Each structure stands twice: as C-alpha cells, then as structure tokens.
Amino acid sequence: MISSKREMLRIFFSSSVSKLGVALLIILLAFSIYALVAFPPDYGKLVWNNPKAWENYPKSAPPSWVNFFTQSKLFEHKILETHEPVVFKSPDGTIKKLYYFDLDYDAGEFPKFFSMLMKDVRYWKSPPIITLKLMRPDGKTVELTSFIVSSPREGEKPPYSRYEKEPFILKIDSDVNVWRSVSSFLKESYGLSFSPSEIGKDPERFIFGSPIGSNFSSPLKGKYRFEVSVTTYDERDSVGDILLILGGSVYGLLGTDVIGRDIAIGVLLGFPTSLFIGIITSVIVTLIGCLLGIIGGYFGGKIDEVTQRVSDIVYNLPLLPLTIFLIFLMGSSIWNIVLLLIVFGWPGLTIVTRSIVLQLREAQYIEAAKSFGSSPWRIIFKHMLPQVMPFIVAQMIFYVPTFILLEAALSFLGLGDPSLPTWGQMLELGFRNGAIYLGLWWWIIPPGVMIVLTAFTFVLIALGMEPVVNPRLRTG
Amino acid sequence: MGLARTLAIRAVNLLLVLLLVLLLVVVIIGATGTSDRILMSIVRQEVSTYRQAISRTITNPEALEKAVETYRQELIKAYGLDKPWYTRIGDMLKRIILLDLGVSKSLQTFSGSNKVVDLIMERLPNTILLVTTATVLSFIIGLLVGVKLATAIGSKLDRALTYFSAISYALPTWWTGIIFILVFYFYLRIFPPGGMYSIPPPEDTLARLLDLFWHATLPIIVLVLATVGSNIYVTRTVVMNIAQEDFVLAAKAKGLPERIVRWRYIARVAAPPILTQLILGLAGSIGGAILTETVFGWPGMGLLFYQAIVSSDEALILGLVYVFTLVYVIARFVLEIFYVMLDPRVRI
C-alpha cells in the first residue's frame, strides 16, 4: 500500500524512536552551525595543530568540574585578561595606567606556575616602566617585580615597538628578581627569613600562601587582586594585551590533552566534520548506487550484466584492509577518504535497488504505461522511483553512521586527515600517548561518546523510517 | 549435483575477487613506484648477504666490490628492475600467490626472521583464535536471544532490544575496547591492559591456558558486542516472519511441542538468512580484528597491520593486504558451504 507524503510523515513521527532521533539531530546541527560560525575555517591548521598556540594551557589536565567531587579543590587553570585600565596623568607628562586582575582563590593547592605575558609595546621617547603588584586577601601587598622595557637600539627610530611578534613573558618560576622581592616581603611582613634561591624552588607557595609558623603548606584563600602598572612618557605610547597566567591542574569543560589543547573545542570542531563526512558520502553513494541499480534493472542487457558483475565483486571486497592500503598510498586527505568510501560503498544499494526494479518492471501498470506510449525514462522516474524512494531514503540515512564510524576508525589508525580535527583523531592521539593506561578519561570518553551519539541519532531515524518502508511493521 | 555446482560457481566468484584484489594491488604499487622500492630492498638484502659470504674468500677490496656489483646487476636483471613496472606484473602476481612476499623493514619474528611470510604466519593463528571464538559466540547468542525475543514482539524487552541494537551498531568496537581497558584495568584492575600472555608467561600448561583466556576475555567481549546486536535483531525479525507462516501453524496444529516447533521448523528455516548476516558481517570482522588487536595489543595480523602503517613498511602492508583477502575469501567460502547445505533453494 502506497501512502502519500503526508501519511508517510505521520507514520514516521508516530514512534518515539524517530522523535528522539530527530531531536538529537537538531542538537547535532545546532552544535555544528555554532562551530562553523564561531571558528574560522583554517582554525584546524593554524591553531589546533599548532602547539605554540597552546603553550599557556596545562597539559593533560582534567576538567574543572571534577572539583565538585573532591574535598580539597584543585587549582583551576586561569588565564586572566586585561580590562580597561585606570589612568592617572601627572602634570609632568607621565601617564600611569593601572590594569587590575581579580582572582577568587578557593583551591586547596597552589598554582603550578605563574606567568605574565605582554604584547605589543610602543613608545616614542623613554621606555615605559612596568610593575607587577599583588594585593592579597590578608591585606598584604607584594611588589613582585619592576622593570624597564628595553631602550632604543643603535639607529632605531621612534616609534619603538617591542614584543610585536614574540610576547614578553615573565615567568615567576625562573625570574630571580621576583624571588628577591618575595624574600624581602616575607621578611617585612612575617619576619621570616628565606633566601631567594629557596623561594625560587616553589615561588607560588610563598606568594599565595599564609605561613603557619614558618610552614607554607596551604594556600591563602580569598580575593586576590593583581595590579600591573605601566608608566609611559608620551601620550602616544601604548601597550597591547596583558595576560596573567596561573597554571592549574584542571581546566575547562572537558580538560586538556597532552599538548594542552582544550578538548571541549576539539569536540565542538568535530561536529561539522563528522556530519559533513557522513552526509556527503552517504548522499553520493546513494545517488550512484541507486542510479546504477535502476538502469541495470530496467534496461537489462549488457549494461546490467557488467554492473552486476562489478558490484558483486566490489561488494565482496574486505573493506578495511584495502581502504587502509589505499589511503596509505594516496595520502590521508579528507577527499581521498570520501572517495574511497564511495568507491567501496555503492554496490550495496545497487544490488538491492536492482532487485526492486526487477520486480516492479513486471507490474501490469508498467506495461500499461508502455501501451500508451510512455518512454522508459518517464516510467522510471514517474512510476518506479516514487515506490523505491522511501526505501532509498531509509538506506541513505542508514549509511550516514556507517561512514562516520568508518572515518573514525581510519582516523584512529592514524590515517585521518591531519588538518581537520575529528573525534577519531583525538582518540588516536590519546591512544598513542597512552591516555588509557594513564587514566586520562576526559580525553578518551567525550570524543567517543560524541561518535556514538551521532551514529546513534541516525540509526534511530533510520529505525523510525522502517515502518514507512515496510508496511507490515506499522503499529499505528 | 546442484550442491556441487552451486559451490563451484561461488568458488569461482570468490577466486575472481581474490585475483582482482591482487591485480589491483600489484598495479597500484607498480604505478606508484612502491614495487620498485620493495624489490630494491630485497636486492639490497641479498647483496649484503652475498657480500658477507664472499668477503671470506675474496680479500682484495677492489675485486670484492666488483664481484658484489656484478651480482647486484644480475639480481636487478633477474628481478626485472631494469624494465618498467608493468612488465613485472605477471611475475609479481606469481610471487605473491606463492607467498614470496619480501622482507619487512622494521619488524622481526621471535626467531629473528624478517620475511613477511614468516611474520604473518606467526601472527595469523592468534587472529583466527580471537575472531573465530567471537564470531561463534556472537552467532550462538544472537540465535538464542533472537529466537526467545521473536515470541515476545512488542513487549518492553523487545523495545529495549531495538534500542540496544541501535546502540550496538553505533558503538565503534575499538572505542568500546578502550573504555573497557579504562574501566576494567585502570579502575578495577580485574583484567590486563592487553597482550596475549602475561610477561613472563606461566610455565604450567593449565595456567598458561587460563592466562590466555584471561587476556582474551576483554577483546572477545568487545568483538562480540560489535556484532551481536545485529545478529539478535536479524534473528528476531526472521523468526518472527517465519513463525507467522502457515506451515508453522500446521505444525502446531498437529500438536507438536513448542520446543520442537521452534527448533526443527522455525530455526531450520531461519538459519540461512542469519547465516547470510554472518557472511555479510565477515568483512566487518576483518576490520574489527585490526582495530581490536590494535587497542588490546593482541599480537595478531591486525596489530601487525597497524605496526606496518605506523612504520610505513610497504612490503609488510602489501603482504598483509593479500593475506587478509585470502583469509577472508576462505572464510567466506566455508560459510557459503554451510549456507548452501542449509538452503536448498539456492542451488542451481
């Protein structure tokens, strides 16, 4: 019994399976669109695969919400950014800009490291003076460092620009001046005597700690305020971004991988890629497959013989070893992968479409159409295709997860396209770096879950299509 | 008569598949210059062996070099390397069929051989052990559960099965394996993280066997999970369709007990399509083997494949592709024998 389009939709949506599937699909699409909009197209090559971009992030750090489950909170990695400074102008022309950074400290451990980054300093007359101060919750203030930007060199003309390509990095862990300042601070405030080199072993402990006796074992919790003051001598002098980085043990929504990349971003980027691969491959394979099946089935003859033989052989080939071999030879670009999946994927549909067409061909209404002069193409498109259509659509939907899974498997084996971040590749990196044996579950689980979820969505939709295609299964 | 003929036709078909794959592979590696590289590496190997052998007798360095060079030229001519690659196709085909697959540049067997054939033969039984066990288990479970469920269409259990099948299909085998290792090894410490035996393997045979099982459990579970969902689903659907047929009704009307009806009438007719499902899943099992072995470090052909890719070992990859196809063709043929035996309608 053939139903109109409206009835097919009604049957489709009558099962909860389809409803769930479609709901998930909408969510997937939403995330994909967001990913496409929020990130530039070459993000993969330029940022994702560039270790330098992730320098300031903790490596292999769990997500920050694990803190919900721990007694003593781990320090969450923080990157504090600049806001508008408070500006003081002196009558003698010096301009002092104060940049404030606030930090609410509630972790039970000390930060792993502490750095200050500064970019793009320009001055016209005298080099600016930079000072970094910290105001602690216990009211004490520590001046950590004070330095002058480098003077103009021989033959250099104003405006003098510094730290344009390479930002200025002040690492507390390796800057002796800071250690000295901290040592004096401790002497003044607590009367404790620590040499700069002693402090230099773990400066964060002293900067953020409150002593019990002479022990700095636990951090001082509360509100901290950092002040970076930039003193310049010309109106035109400017300073670009200033970042304060406090190295944490946990970071972000899904933690970081071994290079320090934000896994949440990686997962997000995977949405459009997976959907794209799955859908494009599936559509093309379906088109080719059913076209060949219809032509072979209807016209018969030599074309049919040849198509049958070829599809029989290709259908019987072991997919993965051959694909691996060919990708290995051809190089692992996404188009090669798509091409190979298509080349190996079309016979399935051809064989089935052909058998359906063979059955339909003998139907009396087809003969009737011939009797009043209908051309073969008209018969195919107007009489056969509408009958075959729901089945083809169902198959196409069913192919999507197949291809997504195949691409993930290929990526897992290291054959994926390196310029596109996919979930399979994230898992490959994790596996290769021993994330399983190290228990880095936040790296292993999310990409896999996303693969499963995406595939699952399409499987649900395909299952929902079953009653439409096979009237015997209709329950409504 | 029909049986033999059908099988013969199937055999021919599968042989065609094998030959085609072979031809494809040979042509491709020829055209990309890979075969040149492989043969050159063989030549180099033989030359260095030769050099070692004759350097005992010829001490004059000049004469030594001359002799080695002459030998090298002979080899090049013998292997046809002085001619373009397409002249060598026939030769290559013959060599591959006879399993003369060259040498691996990166790996060695336990006994120190780096011939590709030896490497593959060493690993092959491990893969067969894993995959066969998993396939048989998956088939049995699929059959039993599927038959059980077919009598309970529409129930909550049935609905749960639909979701389970969907999830089972959507789960990448290898990721499941990874999660298993994470849970059962890292957190629960019940199972080993991989490999086939503990290091060092136990001396006592029984203990060795148990050790093997212990290591094989997780990989087998993973492989079974990958296919059991669709097996159960297909079984249930097929049995459901058959159970509605009139001949089953006739059997029940005769008064036959449920069990006999279920097995002698329904299961027998349901077996062929389920077997088809197995056949279809076979290609997937090969892929599954590669991935699962990689995840669990199981020293079979699959892991070998992965290692070959990682180290760009062309000769090894080529040999593996051939052997995989060969194994696949043989396995398929075996299944097809069963199929044709069970379903008389297919015979020509």
Place this chain on the structure above:
Amino acid sequence: MSDPVIRAINLKTYFPVRKGLFRIAGYVRAVDEVSLEIYPGETLALVGESGCGKTTLGKTLLRIVEPTAGKIFFKGQEITNTDYNEMKKLRRRMAMIFQDPYASIDPSYSVFKVIEEPLEIHGIGTREERAELVMKALEEVRLIPPEEFARKYPHMLSGGQRQRVAIARALVLRPDFIVADEPVSMLDASVRVEILLLLRELQKKHNLSYLYITHDIATSKYFSERIAVMYAGKIIELGPSSMLLKNPLHPYTRALIDAIPDPDPSNRFRIREVIKGEPPDLSNPPTGCRFHPRCPYAMDICKQVIPEFKEYQPGHLVACHLYD
C-alpha cells in the same frame, strides 16, 4: 467490406529459454504462425486455456512484446518494424485494458493522474483542456460524480470501479483498436456483466474494434461478432460467433463449449466430452497437430502433419485433419 483495423500475417512470437549464462536451450513458441484480421467496429473474441499464448498475441499486436517473425498491419500501414518515435504516435490509436484491476494502475497515482497520463505523454491540450477530457472520460465510464472520483486513489475503489478507470484511461486518447485482455476475469460475477455492457456501449458510440481475450467462451457469445479459438500458440478455429457456437468444428472447440455449465436441469444427464490431459508445454509442443495427444478423434496423420488453417464454410475457418 472495409479494410481491417488490424491485421496479422504469419505472426510468430518466440521467447528464448536460457540455460546458464549463454546457452539457449530452446524457444517458448507463444504465438506460432497466427494470421487474423479485425474490422472496424467489430469485436473478435480470442478464446483459449491459460498459457495458450493469447495474451502474448494481444501484446504482440500492440508491439508491447516484439514479434519474432511475420507482419502486423494497422489500418493498412505495416507496423512490424516501425521505430520508437513513429510507434509512439501510433499508440494514440491503440490501447490495452489489462486483466488485473489491482495491478494495472499505478497505486500511487490519483484517478485523475491515471487518466490524464496518456494525454500528458502525447502533449494534448492545456491543463484545463486535459482536465475536461478526464472528467468526460469518467462520465463515460459512469464514475459519477467525476470530480469526486478524480480525487480518489485506487485503493479506495472496488475492483469494478478500478476497471472502469482502466477503461477510461484506454479511451481518453480516442483509439480505434483496443486489446481487452480478460477484462472481467478478476471481477466479481455480478460486476462482470456491467463492465461488458459498458464496453459494448462504448464500442458502438466510438466505433471501436476490440480484441476480446478470454478463457471463458460463454461470455463471447454475447460480446463478440467473431470468435477465434487458440490452442498451443496456434489459432485452430475462427468464425462468426453464432455459427461457431452452434456448430463447432474443431474437437477442442466442441469440448470448450461442452464445458459451459448448463442451467437447464433437463440437460443434466447429457454426456459431455471431457478433455483429458494437460495443456502442452509451449517450448516443446507435440508434433503434428498440437492437440492430438488429447483429441478423442486423433488419427495417424494428426501425429505427423500440422493441419492447415482452411476455410470450411464462408467465414468459418478451421485447422483440423477431420476436415481435410
């Protein structure tokens, strides 16, 4: 007498039987040297058992199936080998009504689309004009009100109604010749008469010629001017209906007529001739007269020589050695 609408001369339609991929093991001789004519405005009934080739003959005349040998003439023009485009134009003048009303119309098409399709294919009229023609066709086959029926889908109609739709579709191009292949066999007995009467009425109205194919010789009496009896791919008797039915010549014809149930109780003890045996295998028919294995009057010559199809009485032809 005017020229025949359709004429077949020594028409043969053989289907090759393939064993394996390449070998041809023989031929199914569905139509084995048939010659006949049908004149304007008349109905020729083609009667025979299932599998005797009558449907194939009908389809061959319309070249839905290609003839293997012989000639076909349509209104004087030879159409045996005309090409596709030429044939398409001619198809406006011929049509076919099929046996199974459930299978001969596309179930996903509305009644309107079913009937409109021939018009669309031949590019006749604008949409409005076509719509009008469709409505008229529906009225002609008594599917009234036509607007209501036009909107329905085949599965909403009864068998009889569907067959009316098929008839409407066959008529909409105003053909001259229609092959009606067992148009009422699959309908309920009560509906059969209606449909046959409808066909008759339309024939008179539009001066149509019918080839009425049936296995039931009883209906031919009322429906056709002439009857042709077919056996194993050959026409073995042909003649005006009343003459043939009152005085059947060929033993097979006689048996067919005898097999008609007779409602008159006084005839219930009449001995009838029952034909023994099965219809022959068309790929390997008996030698000589195809009917000889089942014929109660078979002679030696019947086993060896194929009887000639000759005129016995004016207009009444038979192929049987009894009348040599």
